Amino acid sequence: MNLAPGVIAIAHRVKPGLEVAFEEATRGVILAASTFPGYIGSDVLYPTTKRGQWQLILRFDTPEHLREWEESPICQGWIARAEALTIDRPRVMRVNCLEAWFALPEIPIAPPPPKWKTAIVSAVGLYPVISFMPGFLRPITSALPVWLANLVNISIMMPLMTWVVMPQVTRLFKGWLYPSK
Template identity: 30%
Template sequence: MVENKEPITVIISRRVKPEMVKEFESLTSEMTERASRFPGYLGTTLFKPSSSIDPEYRIMFKFQDMNSLQEWEGSSQRAEILEKIEDLLITTSEREQVSGLITWFTLPSTNPITPPPRYKMSLISWLALYPAVPLIFWLFESWLIEFPMFIRIFMVTALVIVLMTYLLMPFMTKRFAFWLYPKSTPEDSDV
């Protein structure tokens, strides 16, 4: 069996009883704090409900690889808090696991979270990447020229990945949401 060594994101959707919101948020903070002590933990993002139309909390846990995620998910530290959290919910938690470039295309305000077709992800990634690479070379050219080619490529690609993950792809995903996540038509909802 081949181990999955790429980063894993778990997206959990929860609908909380209105009178239990404070307790839920407190337990969620405790859950995050406990997860942060586990090897391979990369971070958590909490999205609070955006409106009454979309009343779900979404929590994104990121882990270095599948083994790290499984260690956390099998832990007694997680199970103890999870049992308390489940008692505060209107319905049971929904869980989705994604990895790779798909994590660049998750919109916390859509439900369910479904990645767009690969051709759309590729095109939007390219539209973000194309101006970023020449800009980095233009801005840092005099400094980069001092290094051998492979080190230059290493530094530029590291910077591009950080820009893509934290700045460009969140911007592009929101900007092109109308195309990446088209609203379903009435005919679609009958399917």
Template identity: 30%
Template sequence: MERVHVAITRHVKPGCEAEFDRASRAFAIESSHDPGEAGVQLIGPLPGSTRGEYGILRTFDNREACDAFYASDRFAEFQESVAHLVEGDGVRRELTGLEAFFRGFGAPPPRWKMAIVTWIGVYPTVLLWTWLLAKPLAGAPYLLKAAVTITLAVVTLTWGVMPLLTRVLAPWIHAGREGRRG
């Protein structure tokens, strides 16, 4: 089954940021061991932002775990406990495909920016694995060489390169998005 990635964006009332941050962290820790929970990440406002926009990013093992979590009493109680700290309801979005690498606030960045960052990650990663595997796989059939190279490139991109690139390039990726809501 495919993992499910969900982003919820909340606008915190001025002066309530510290209390919301504490409540969110406690909830993240408390719920991090729920069945099907595969990870949670809390994101504070983007540097320079004055809008109090916070993100809660969750990954679930599958659709059933995701649906069960958001239908749970625990989630409803958390929502109720922070209602006085936030403006309106949170914006919930599922992240799919490349968008999951570009998790963040509001709408995803423009596709052309996602394509450029992805190319910056893919090109050197594929070249590196092709070079490193040239001798060890010298006599192997072409399809096997390609399968091994692509597998290692995907693993490297997923757990190393793309998270690093999206963090380092975040100011550019999200530039010009202040004031937009997804």
């Protein structure tokens, strides 16, 4: 069995006036997916404008578990329900964990940047976080065993990287990561 996670990002443009129904359908998809083996989480990226795209990101522990979900009648039913609420067919991307850091809602169907570029930009975002966060947290973690202090640091750093630092760094380097044709 593959040890890499299975991650899928699905972008939809919702028909005007059906946003509430689509949001309910999205919650239903997440609830249904959460009952499947290997489900590890999801995110919804809301559109920045009324005509923008909604993005649903589903994560499973392996690509095999993701495939089981995608091929299930339950998933197919939710897809049909969601598609009835959208303007066009969804755009679907399969990404690895680091590629998810480089997803920009304003560029929903772009192929991921080359790995060497993602490594450089990841280092740019990660360096200040790993340099300053442990010192900043030291008053809280100094009395803890080393393994627990590291766990606290990582538990704060990873969400910070995922939802704060990398979206900003990716936007900063957008022109280099996603050059115009």
